[in-house]
Amino acid sequence: MQRRILGVAAILFLLGAAVLWWRWPGMEVQLAFLSRMGAVLVAAWLAYDDVQRLPGWVLLLLPVVLIVVVRWPRLMLLLIPALVLWAILQRVFPRRQG
Numbered sequence: 001m002q003r004r005i006l007g008v009a010a011i012l013f014l015l016g017a018a019v020l021w022w023r024w025p026g027m028e029v030q031l032a033f034l035s036r037m038g039a040v041l042v043a044a045w046l047a048y049d050d051v052q053r054l055p056g057w058v059l060l061l062l063p064v065v066l067i068v069v070v071r072w073p074r075l076m077l078l079l080i081p082a083l084v085l086w087a088i089l090q091r092v093f094p095r096r097q098g
Helices: 002-023 028-046 048-052 056-071 073-092
Strands: none
Touching (some): 002 028, 002 048
16 A cells, blocks of 8 residues: 555655646756655655565665765765675675575
């Protein structure tokens, strides 16, 4: 059910952005908000099944990482290579189940 809600919300945000762009062309800030939120919700809708398989600690850590990156954007220069290295190490040295 949550995936349907994400999809409907994404469509509503994108439709709102289209109406705003077509009907009231002088509202750039609102147009940017609606179109970006629609795009984020579409991405969340597409990734919903994969996000369900993530461990709980990743979902708890994600808001903290987002706040840190928003506060100090230069840390992205460290975060992106660290995530790529972690993903490579996960493929090279897979965990044994059992």
